[in-house]
Amino acid sequence: METFQSTNKGYHAELNVITYCRNRTAIEDKSKFRILLSFGQHARELITTELALRILSILSEEQFLPKMDPLLLNNTLEKIVIKIVPVENLNGRKKVEAGDVCERRNGRGVDLNRNWSVDWGKKEKDFDPYEENPGIGPFSEPEAQLMRKLSTSFDPHIWVNVHSGMEALFMPYDHKNTTPAGLESQKMRLMLESLNHLHCGDRCVVGSGGGSVGYLAHGTTTDYMYDVAKVPMAFTFEIYGDEKASSRDCFKMFNPVDHPTFNRVLNEWSATFFTMFNMGAHQMKDPQPFKVEHLISIDDYLNGYLIERKNRYGEKKEFLDLGLQEIRTYFRLFLLSSVMLMFMFCSRIAKSNRSHLPSISL
């Protein structure tokens, strides 16, 4: 666990980040599939942090997922690095714990899910300054700055912003009622529809945040992660909501109040996340595609090799400088003759195999 801190005009924020990786030395390994999850961005949505703790408990093998194939899970966990922020809005959470159960904003009254730069500050007709205060400018809040830094350095393949208030699996966009075009977007939708079917009993709302809830949200984290940070799969999951609860009873609107519901929510949604880990790790077989610019020509390779040798044996510099062109030519001839030999060898094997074939056509 790492703790990051930031202060702005006397307002101090702290961010705890837990990193899961099978092998501690592979945390920085960029060939791993990277997943970034944040919980508790809205202070009153306490259940989200409970889910973070449950996921961590399963990852540390303290608890187990009943229906998960242990071999598949093991194989997945080998391939991934997960970073979890269990309480993004620590200062807001303190207010809720002190009795202000309707508070969703940070410690100085800013909605952290409206403080990001994509379409920041735009106000809808039903704008409620108490709920949706976007701050004095994009990234005015230290919590948002810390999260942005984390996403830039980690560069995840999957981002999930976890909330409560309803049951939904959202993808971009929040600031307009459409989803992005193209294959990436289709992949996101497909993943969400599978998760809905497997773990939400098809109850969850699936689609763009802006197109599904009846209002648009501007300056959200998920829109930034998709549009600016270029995270290929950027989601917002809404894990629980009691729409019948009185709007004065904030705790009940956003959090289960009995043990069976509490356990059901944590069981279903931890399974959702682990299925998503499986799908992500296996869908993207090569998380860092081999880029053309990484390929070097045999000439460049040889040049590099010879220059390196030259430095190591400084006294033989002259000889190598003179012989560079010749050595390159010999190396090419050597490669060419090896390929020809290989070809001759293979065609001989093919011929000798053919003689064993039956004379009658099958």
Ligand SMILES: [Zn+2]
């Ligand atoms: Zn929320």
